[in-house]
Amino acid sequence: SQQGEEDPQALSIQEGENATMNCSYKTSINNLQWYRQNSGRGLVHLILIRSNEREKHSGRLRVTLDTSKKSSSLLITASRAADTASYFCATERGAAGNKLTFGGGTRVLVKP
Amino acid sequence: GAGVSQSPSNKVTEKGKDVELRCDPISGHTALYWYRQSLGQGLEFLIYFQGNSAPDKSGLPSDRFSAERTGGSVSTLTIQRTQQEDSAVYLCASSFYTSGEQYFGPGTRLTVT
Numbered sequence: 497s498q499q500g501e502e503d504p505q506a507l508s509i510q511e512g513e514n515a516t517m518n519c520s521y522k523t524s525i526n527n528l529q530w531y532r533q534n535s536g537r538g539l540v541h542l543i544l545i546r547s548n549e550r551e552k553h554s555g556r557l558r559v560t561l562d563t564s565k566k567s568s569s570l571l572i573t574a575s576r577a578a579d580t581a582s583y584f585c586a587t588e589r590g591a592a593g594n595k596l597t598f599g600g601g602t603r604v605l606v607k608p
Numbered sequence: 609g610a611g612v613s614q615s616p617s618n619k620v621t622e623k624g625k626d627v628e629l630r631c632d633p634i635s636g637h638t639a640l641y642w643y644r645q646s647l648g649q650g651l652e653f654l655i656y657f658q659g660n661s662a663p664d665k666s667g668l669p670s671d672r673f674s675a676e677r678t679g680g681s682v683s684t685l686t687i688q689r690t691q692q693e694d695s696a697v698y699l700c701a702s703s704f705y706t707s708g709e710q711y712f713g714p715g716t717r718l719t720v721t
Contacts, residue, residue: 588708594706601650
């Protein structure tokens with residue numbers, strides 16, 4: 497079963513605009529990670545935020561985490577056509593080992 | 609360096625046949641994971657290896673599914689008597705640490721006809 501729900505399920509924006517997607521989860525976590533997937537194949541790790549962190553930046557990516565609301569957001573600033581992909585949040589729970597539990601994903605289309 | 613590799617990249621099999629999917633993790637990564645991605649179920653965890661042992665097999669959907677890892681490296685996921693609902697992309701990932709970022713392979717797309 498999936499830990500998280502993501503919204504929106506799909507997002508279409510113009511190049512240069514910002515893209516924001518949200519993830520909610522159900523249980524306590526060690527960390528929350530965001531992954532990108534192109535063409536329905538391998539996933540690429542983007543950023544990890546630990547449960548004691550509230551915000552993290554990496555290049556054009558900004559992630560927030562609100563453990564009281566069990567939610568996270570991923571912001572991609574100044575989007576590019578190459579950002580077109582599906583984005584997944586994944587939670588790691590200490591009691592469950594290192595396995596990741598994924599959300600349903602957000603499909604992002606960046607139009608040139 | 610080389611990333612996680614999986615073979616075959618695509619596999620078409622007839623219902624009832626057995627299939628073996630292979631994963632070569634990044635050298636030195638002690639943890640290895642199998643996930644499955646399908647339209648109906650999204651991304652699901654199947655099994656986790658630490659070295660050659662599997663402390664968490666909780667995601668294997670039935671006893672038709674098994675996996676092994678030898679020499680702390682290559683892993684094989686075997687599906688016996690395949691069913692149409694086994695059609696999915698099977699993803700393998702590895703990690704150096706027991707927590708944090710996982711590195712994914714390109715996946716094996718399995719189609720059961």
